[in-house]
Amino acid sequence: MKFKSLFPSALVLAVIIGAALLTTATVRAVQVRQWTFNTEGSYAKGHFVHTAVNNYGELALCPGLKALVPHPISGLVNAVTMAANGTLYFGTSPAGKVYALSKGKLSVLFSPPAGERQILALQLAGAHHLLIAACGTRSQLLDMPLTGAHPVPKVIFSHPGVQYIWDIQPASDGSIFLATGPHGQIWRVGPHGHAHLLATFPVHNVMALALTHSQRHLIAGTDGAGLVVKVNTATGKSFVLLSSGNAEISALAIGRQGTIYAATASPGRAKSSGGLFVPQAKPDGRPAAVSSMPIAGGKPGKHAAMVHMGHLPMPAAPSGMPPTPYPGVAANQKSNCVYAIGAGGRVTTILDVPDMILSMVYHDGSLILGTGPNGRIISYNPRTQTQILLNRFKQHDILSMAAAPDGTLYLGTANLGQVYRLGPNRDTHGTYTSQVLNAMLPAVWGVPHVQALVPAGTQVTIQTRSGNVKNVGEFARFWSPWSAAIPANSYQPISSPRAKFLQFRLTLNAKTGLKSPVVRGVHIGYQQINVAPDISSITVSPLRNGKHRITIQWHATDPNGDTLSYSLYYQQQAMPVWIKIAKAISDKTYAFNTSGLPNGNYRVKVVASDAPSNPLSSALEMARESNWFTVVNTAPKITNLKAVQMAGRRVKITGVAHGRLVAITAVAIKVDSGSHWQPAASSTSIFDSPLQAFSAETRVLSIGAHRIVVRVTDAEGNQTFQSVLVNVHG
Numbered sequence: 113m114k115f116k117s118l119f120p121s122a123l124v125l126a127v128i129i130g131a132a133l134l135t136t137a138t139v140r141a142v143q144v145r146q147w148t149f150n151t152e153g154s155y156a157k158g159h160f161v162h163t164a165v166n167n168y169g170e171l172a173l174c175p176g177l178k179a180l181v182p183h184p185i186s187g188l189v190n191a192v193t194m195a196a197n198g199t200l201y202f203g204t205s206p207a208g209k210v211y212a213l214s215k216g217k218l219s220v221l222f223s224p225p226a227g228e229r230q231i232l233a234l235q236l237a238g239a240h241h242l243l244i245a246a247c248g249t250r251s252q253l254l255d256m257p258l259t260g261a262h263p264v265p266k267v268i269f270s271h272p273g274v275q276y277i278w279d280i281q282p283a284s285d286g287s288i289f290l291a292t293g294p295h296g297q298i299w300r301v302g303p304h305g306h307a308h309l310l311a312t313f314p315v316h317n318v319m320a321l322a323l324t325h326s327q328r329h330l331i332a333g334t335d336g337a338g339l340v341v342k343v344n345t346a347t348g349k350s351f352v353l354l355s356s357g358n359a360e361i362s363a364l365a366i367g368r369q370g371t372i373y374a375a376t377a378s379p380g381r382a383k384s385s386g387g388l389f390v391p392q393a394k395p396d397g398r399p400a401a402v403s404s405m406p407i408a409g410g411k412p413g414k415h416a417a418m419v420h421m422g423h424l425p426m427p428a429a430p431s432g433m434p435p436t437p438y439p440g441v442a443a444n445q446k447s448n449c450v451y452a453i454g455a456g457g458r459v460t461t462i463l464d465v466p467d468m469i470l471s472m473v474y475h476d477g478s479l480i481l482g483t484g485p486n487g488r489i490i491s492y493n494p495r496t497q498t499q500i501l502l503n504r505f506k507q508h509d510i511l512s513m514a515a516a517p518d519g520t521l522y523l524g525t526a527n528l529g530q531v532y533r534l535g536p537n538r539d540t541h542g543t544y545t546s547q548v549l550n551a552m553l554p555a556v557w558g559v560p561h562v563q564a565l566v567p568a569g570t571q572v573t574i575q576t577r578s579g580n581v582k583n584v585g586e587f588a589r590f591w592s593p594w595s596a597a598i599p600a601n602s603y604q605p606i607s608s609p610r611a612k613f614l615q616f617r618l619t620l621n622a623k624t625g626l627k628s629p630v631v632r633g634v635h636i637g638y639q640q641i642n643v644a645p646d647i648s649s650i651t652v653s654p655l656r657n658g659k660h661r662i663t664i665q666w667h668a669t670d671p672n673g674d675t676l677s678y679s680l681y682y683q684q685q686a687m688p689v690w691i692k693i694a695k696a697i698s699d700k701t702y703a704f705n706t707s708g709l710p711n712g713n714y715r716v717k718v719v720a721s722d723a724p725s726n727p728l729s730s731a732l733e734m735a736r737e738s739n740w741f742t743v744v745n746t747a748p749k750i751t752n753l754k755a756v757q758m759a760g761r762r763v764k765i766t767g768v769a770h771g772r773l774v775a776i777t778a779v780a781i782k783v784d785s786g787s788h789w790q791p792a793a794s795s796t797s798i799f800d801s802p803l804q805a806f807s808a809e810t811r812v813l814s815i816g817a818h819r820i821v822v823r824v825t826d827a828e829g830n831q832t833f834q835s836v837l838v839n840v841h842g
Contacts, residue, residue: 143639144558147549150633152499155544160504162542163620167499173542173620173628174502175521175535180213189524189531191234191245192512195258201242202512202524202531203231210234210244210256213531222256222265224248235280243288245277253277253290253301269301281321281330283345289330293317298332298343310348313339322364322372331372333361340364340374340453353453363472365479367494372453373462373479375469381448382468382485450479452494463492463499468509471523475515482510482523489523489534503534537625544618544631548582551638553671557606557614558637564600570629571621573597576636578611591615600631614638643671645720647736652716660707660745660829666700666718666736674725678718680704685713685740696721706743711772713740746772747832748824755820755838763810763838765792765820771802774827779806782821783813789823802826813840 149155151169164174180200191203199214201221208229210222222231222244233245237255244254244265253269269277269290279291286303289310296315301307315336322331323345330343331353338356343349354374362377450463450472467483474480480502481490487505492498505525512524521534557576564572575598577584579591594617598604608614616636620629650666670676680693680702693704693716704716716738723731753767769776776799779792792808810820821835 144637145551145639147636147638148633149546149635152501155546157547159545160501160542161544162539163544163618164501164503165544166501167497169633171544171618171620171631173538173540173622173625176533176537176539176625177503178533180522180531180533181211181218181529185529187529188509188511188526189529190230190232190511192514192522192524192531193234193236193242194514194516194522195236196239199258200514200522200531201234201236203234203244204529205230205232208246208248210242221263222246222254230276232276232278233280235282237282237288243280243282245280245290247276249275251275251277251292253280253288268305269299269307271299271307273297274299276317278317278319279321281323283323283327285327287345289321289323289345291318291321291332293335296334296336298330298348300345310345311341311343311350313341313350315339319361320364322366324366325370331364331366333364333374335360338376338378340372340451353457354451354459356451359448362469363481365472365474367474368477370455371494373472373474373494374451374453375472375481376448376451377468377470377484378448379468381446382466448483450481450492462494462497463490465490470509470511471513473513473515473521476519480513480515480521482513484509484511484526487525489521538622538628540622540625542620544620546616548584549614549616549636550582551612551614551640553640553643554580554610554612555614555638555640556610557608558639559603559605560598560616561603561633561635562598562600562618562631563633563635565630565632566600567627567629569623570627571619572600572629572631573619574600574634575617575619576606576608576614578608578614580612582613584613584615600629606636610641640672642674642722642726642730642732644732644734645670645674645676645722647718647720647734650716650718650736650738652738652741654829660705662704662706662741664702664704664716664718664738668700668718668720668734670720670722672722672725674722676720676722677724678720681717681719682709682714683717684710685715690717707745709743709745711744711746713742713773715740742773742828744772744774744826744828744830747830748772748776748826750822750824750832750834753822753834753836755836757838757840758809761812761815761840761842763813763818763820763840764807765810765822765836766805766807767822767834769804769806769824771804771826772830773802775800775802776804776824777827778823778825779804779808780823781808781810782823783810784819792822815840815842 152165152167155165162174163171165171185204188205189202190205194200199212201212203210208224208231209220210231212219212221230247232247235243237243240258242256242258244256246252246254251274252267254265255268256265257263273295274292276293277290281289288301290299294316296313296318298311298318299307300310313334315334317335318332319335320333330345332341332343338359338361339352340354340361342351342353356376359376359378361374363375365373447464448469449461452460452462467486467488469481470484471482479492487508487510489502491500491502509526510523511526514522519536523532560574562574566572575594577592577594581587581590584591592608595607622628645668647666647668653663668676677696679695681690682693683690717735719733719735721733749770751768756764758764765781769779780789782789792806795805817839819835819837823833825831
């Protein structure tokens with residue numbers, strides 16, 4: 113199986129339906145709402161078993177996975193490589209052993225003679241030699257013969273300043289290039305064993321190497337400033353292609369047309385929450401795959417063994433290192449990613465990954481990534497921009513990776529150390545179980561639409577279960593059992609009982625591992641049972657600047673999200689009937705003119721109805737009544753009004769104000785035709801009673817007759833006026 117064909121090429125031109133999980137159309141409750149699964153993000157919170165989803169929301173059986181080591185190794189599998197005869201070699205730390213796995217038999221090929229060592233890199237040199245990077249206080253490059261009964265490794269490189277050999281890159285002329293640390297050096301070991309320093313960079317470590325197709329240049333990836341550097345293999349002359357901005361370049365690969373792919377593994381950029389991939393910019397389509405043009409020179413260069421340095425202690429920076437003078441063309445990158453560097457030097461970010469990318473190979477047109485700490489294995493096709501989560505190991509680091517010619521992947525992991533085979537065939541049975549879907553209210557389920565491509569010999573079915581307790585893991589016994597399986601592309605109603613929560617399970621089967629069905633979308637309709645509206649509050653207040661008018665305000669919601677209409681009524685105290693004010697209004701505020709009502713105590717009632725969204729036979733209403741309030745449309749009365757002249761030509765006015773059911777709030781007097789109203793005083797010091805005695809004294813008046821007007825105001829804004837004549841003497 114080729115990983116790029118995990119999803120059939122016929123789907124490359126498929127139109128993606130909808131957008132995201134739990135997309136609910138903006139419809140009324142009487143219509144069907146819908147859960148839609150047709151994006152990677154919509155599936156992300158579910159549970160995958162032998163299934164995978166790509167970034168276009170297509171679900172299929174994933175490549176078969178098998179652990180090859182009977183008992184996991186304590187430590188890390190830093191390097192994996194495969195010989196032409198099918199023997200798999202892998203190197204470990206901290207024990208520093210090299211293992212050979214041939215025809216299911218595991219043996220130790222190399223064990224360090226004394227002390228603790230790290231096997232950080234392995235590479236085959238021809239058919240009969242294995243190059244081993246054995247690292248410790250002083251690193252060595254060993255040449256291990258693969259023939260003979262008791263092969264003995266030969267030291268072909270060692271240097272006092274080299275503590276780590278991170279990568280090995282053999283060339284066709286017999287030369288061997290080494291990526292080393294902690295002084296950021298590349299060494300070349302010639303065909304006859306002579307070693308010399310090829311290049312040095314102002315970083316701690318050169319982490320990864322890759323040869324261009326012509327083998328005239330070596331591509332190097334570093335820590336520190338995260339440089340990608342092109343190095344002339346003959347002269348060592350170097351040119352920086354990319355400074356990724358303090359992001360460790362953990363892995364390199366070179367594509368068919370010479371494109372350089374560089375991956376980063378910075379813990380600070382790892383964001384393991386959220387979706388698996390960054391959504392495509394245009395979710396309504398995808399790039400179409402086109403035939404590749406033949407490339408002069410044929411096959412791409414060999415991939416490098418990719419390892420992660422974070423598990424080993426880092427030495428202090430070399431003294432005297434100048435600041436990195438290279439432009440940070442990718443310094444704003446917020447996550448780990450894969451950069452593509454074209455032949456013209458253009459750098460683009462082609463893939464954002466929420467984990468650290470610890471290993472990467474280029475095989476048959478696709479990049480295969482191994483990440484940590486969540487152990488994701490991701491396939492990415494740069495031509496079609498298709499991303500597929502091939503598998504996931506919880507709490508694992510995919511430290512190393514090798515691809516066999518038939519597309520089989522071999523993976524080396526940490527925590528604990530294990531070697532896995534992924535592919536080439538797919539699993540023949542897999543499931544996807546959704547997260548619990550919340551209808552918010554008890555609902556009637558519709559027909560599940562499972563759109564799938566089902567080749568001959570394959571099958572897709574869907575099952576459902578429902579309940580009214582969200583935690584299905586702990587309270588599964590309170591849920592209905594899984595329903596009978598419904599085939600994809602058929603339209604049979606869900607048989608699970610109506611409830612608040614629903615869960616579905618997709619089952620994918622194939623007779624062989626050569627073909628897989630592909631689910632292109634799942635759409636499940638539901639309709640909530642109708643629930644009455646809720647009126648949470650109602651207030652009545654005088655309308656500002658409006659006499660004999662009140663404002664009625666209320667707050668109402670509908671659990672179904674229905675459109676509501678409102679009817680208003682009023683009732684006078686001691687009267688048994690409700691009188692309609694307004695009917696079928698949509699606003700939640702109403703101004704009511706009370707000028708035509710008799711004096712008395714009243715209350716209003718608001719009735720909310722969801723009839724605009726439901727048939728009349730099933731529409732529901734809810735009512736709420738206000739507190740009592742008083743309406744007074746009769747002006748207050750003035751009695752015992754008297755005017756008495758005081759000393760100094762002042763006049764004192766006295767009287768009694770009578771309110772009608774409400775308090776007197778103010779009394780004032782005005783002399784003759786003056787414009788100023790002079791407030792009167794209450795006999796109780798405050799105006800707050802329907803019966804209120806008052807008094808007021810005028811200013812000094814001229815000798816002669818004067819008309820004094822008294823104005824009384826009650827709490828409802830009603831006013832009355834009365835005047836008295838007085839003749840002022842000298």
